[in-house]
Amino acid sequence: MLTALLLQLFGDDPRRETGVYLLLTGKRTVSVLYAGMRAHILQWLLLYPTLARTDYQAAIAQLIRAGVLAKTDSGLILTDKNAQVRAAQAIQLPDAYRPWMGLTAFDQRLTLAVQAVSENGAGVHHYRPAVSDWGVQQQVRRWYKQGIQPHTFADELQSLFAALPQAAGDVLAAGFIGHEFVGSGQGDLATQMRRTQALAQLVTLLDENTQKWPQTAALWGGRQAIFPRTQTQIVDLLDQGFSREAIGQRLRVRPSTVNEHLLTAAIMGQALPLEGLFPAGVKGAFDQVPDAAETNYQTILTQVPASDFFQVRLFQILQFQGRWPENDRS
Known part of the structure; x- marks a missing residue:
């Protein structure tokens, strides 16, 4: 597989x-x-x-x-x-999957939460947890102490499952463990990918409307940050008009770190203020470079000698994504 x-x-x-x-x-x-x-x-x-x-x-x-x-x-x-x-x-x-969904951790919390609500709703307070990870157990315990009511959570899940494609709901239900019910487990890799797809579809619904399913949304925890906070700070400062050099000095990080975070943000689709990164003359020179995404960066550096590696790579990223704002070529 x-x-x-x-x-x-x-x-x-x-x-x-x-x-x-x-x-x-x-x-x-x-x-x-x-x-x-x-x-x-x-x-x-x-x-x-x-x-x-x-x-x-x-x-x-x-x-x-x-x-x-x-x-x-x-x-x-x-x-x-x-x-x-x-x-x-x-x-x-799983084409519904996105990296920010945090599915691996959410799957564990959801599995344990379903078991806890099911067992407690049946009056059973001593059972073997479906997830042995102590950290996950503590997360679900804190979630449960927020005033979760078994029937309310069950109604919410029923509503969520009704909004899912039936196949997705069946896959998720088959993996749950509850009072007098033991699911089929993780299965092979194909089954795991089907579960990932189903979880991604469920999280997509939660992300679109957290207020409709607040208890499940709280269990999910929202979009997961996949990059460090420093990256957000760097992009915010760039938006405020700080240069790359000034950002490094302000945050006490190396210039290479600033560059890496900005390139990462661009790759992930974030908009950057190009006027603060490309002087007009350099921007115009890049406009004249054909097929930059397919050209070795060293060749582009030769074609635009006033640039540096960061500018070349950012140019390649944006041109590949179709986001480079080209002026009319003469």
């Missing part, structure tokens, strides 16, 4: 196998995110944080031996599109 999942993350363009692994498990360096963006697989950041590197490497080696992936000097390429189609039929990527 793992090979079927991984095969869908490669294509005609070379992709570094290490980069794909780091993206799946949640490594958030600029290089990993930039490669993920270029390969159109950035959505799968943090999709499989528990994936063991040895298992990943073994699956990649199996795909290479099978001849469906081939090594090049620049990375691995897909050699059999039919095999990829079959892989997508064997295991479906």
Whole structure:
């Protein structure tokens, strides 16, 4: 099953196998995110944080031996599109998933909360928790002490499930443990991906209308920050008109740290005030660079000698995303 999942993350363009692994498990360096963006697989950041590197490497080696992936000097390429189609039929990527959903932790809290409400509603106060993690238990205990009423939470879940596609509700229900009910467990990887899809669909509903399902929304906890607070501070200061150098001095961080956070924000789609990052002359020179996303950054540095690596990479990111505001070319 793992090979079927991984095969869908490669294509005609070379992709570094290490980069794909780091993206799946949640490594958030600029290089990993930039490669993920270029390969159109950035959505799968943090999709499989528990994936063991040895298992990943073994699956990649199996795909290479099978001849469906081939090594090049620049990375691995897909050699059999039919095999990829079959892989997508064997295991479906959860297209509703987004990295900010925090599904791994929410799944544990939801599973334990359903069990606690079910058992307590039946008058049972001594049972074996479905989730052994002490931290999760404390989180659910605090949530429960906020005045959760079993019947109210049950009604809320029923309303949520009614808003979900039936298949999603069935997948989630099958994984729950309650009073005199034991679900089917996690199952194989295909089942886990179906549960991830169902959870993502549920969280999408919560994110769109937290007031409609307040107890479940409180259990979820809202969108999870996937980048440090420093990044938000840097972007905010840039919006206020501070230069990169001034931001570094104000926050006492290195210039490279400022640059990394700004590039990461851009990769993730955040708008940046370009007038504070590109002097007019430099901006005009970049406007004349053709196909920047496909050009080596060193070549662009030669074409725009007044620029630096940060400006070149940001230009490439925005042009690739279709967000670079080009002036008319002369």
